[in-house]
Amino acid sequence: MADCVFCRIVAGELPARVVYSDDEFLAIRDINPVAPTHVLVIPRAHVARVSELAPGDAPMLGRLLEVARRVAESEGLARGYRLVINDGPMGGQTVDHLHLHVLGGRQMTWPPG
């Protein structure tokens, strides 16, 4: 996906502050953080959004959560954190490449905006 900002980061065509990398995922610091820790866990393969996934993607989603857990641990978020996946326009998704937000370092509130 040549016009996808996260595919371009995965390809090394755009800079990013990488905090975790393996053969399936990249975790980077959000360019516009909304919390002291704001990391995005991104599958290297382009998938637009959760609602386009299939039942067979469940193992990948499990590994995505495990990467998020590891990132939260390495970021020192032992007192808690929030994981967010926005889906589509009504969900507030602005980059159409699946990603999971790891937010921490401040008290989270409910409901989310």
Ligand code: AMP
């Ligand atoms: P969402 O609104 O859930 O689609 O989240 C997209 C996130 O990507 C936002 O928090 C943006 O600040 C972040 N973002 C957009 N472009 C970049 C970039 N080049 N590097 C890091 N984060 C980015």
Ligand code: ZN
């Ligand atoms: Zn992409």
